[in-house]
Amino acid sequence: MEKNISGLIFDLDGVLVFTDKYHYLAWKQIADEMGIPFDETINDKLRGVSRMQSLEIILENYSGEHLTDKQKSDIAERKNAIYRSYLQTMTPDDVSEEVRNTLEMLKKKGYKLAVGSSSKNAGFILEQVALRDAFDAVSDGNMITRSKPDPEVFIKAAQLIGCDAEQSAVVEDAEAGIDAAKDGGMMAVAIGNATAYDRSDIRLDTISDLLLYF
Numbered sequence: 095m096e097k098n099i100s101g102l103i104f105d106l107d108g109v110l111v112f113t114d115k116y117h118y119l120a121w122k123q124i125a126d127e128m129g130i131p132f133d134e135t136i137n138d139k140l141r142g143v144s145r146m147q148s149l150e151i152i153l154e155n156y157s158g159e160h161l162t163d164k165q166k167s168d169i170a171e172r173k174n175a176i177y178r179s180y181l182q183t184m185t186p187d188d189v190s191e192e193v194r195n196t197l198e199m200l201k202k203k204g205y206k207l208a209v210g211s212s213s214k215n216a217g218f219i220l221e222q223v224a225l226r227d228a229f230d231a232v233s234d235g236n237m238i239t240r241s242k243p244d245p246e247v248f249i250k251a252a253q254l255i256g257c258d259a260e261q262s263a264v265v266e267d268a269e270a271g272i273d274a275a276k277d278g279g280m281m282a283v284a285i286g287n288a289t290a291y292d293r294s295d296i297r298l299d300t301i302s303d304l305l306l307y308f
Contacts, residue, residue, distance in 0.1 A: 101257030245278025
């Protein structure tokens with residue numbers, strides 16, 4: 095057990111739920127409409143970064159007329175509308191029993207639990223999958239001005255659950271999230287793609303492995 099840790103902060107996409115396919119389909123529709131090449135390789139570069147940063151990455155392959163900031167904002171909003179239409183199909187079945195049981199056990203052990211997600215849709219997703227009540231607080235893209243790898247979203251989450259940075263551990267599946275945790279002075283727990291990243295403090299094969307450490 096990590097004795098100094100009293101709060102656990104979870105990234106949402108790729109850790110608790112898996113909405114990558116919806117992001118991909120929404121961005122693919124936008125890219126196809128604009129004649130921009132877009133595939134899984136490019137999509138992987140969008141993991142853990144904000145909507146506007148994601149758009150800038152996609153536009154690296156754009157060869158059309160100059161886009162104003164307003165046009166870019168409109169494109170990003172259209173992508174989000176497409177994405178949210180997919181999110182509305184999510185149900186509690188989109189969260190595994192392993193995730194629910196792990197969160198329940200951590201709460202029983204006395205840990206404060208928070209979500210720390212750059213997504214502005216985090217609250218909506220948590221409601222769709224009936225997971226909101228599992229957490230003491232949610233820090234999301236509506237509360238911050240800087241996305242990961244900036245640590246702001248995790249610092250906010252720690253404040254919301256009353257934990258100092260050194261008392262907090264972050265569970266992340268993206269390198270940008272691991273960087274955010276470490277730069278915020280927190281323990282970085284990696285799962286999924288992030289386990290290969292050398293800044294990670296703990297590496298999990300599966301979410302229930304958290305119970306081996308906390």
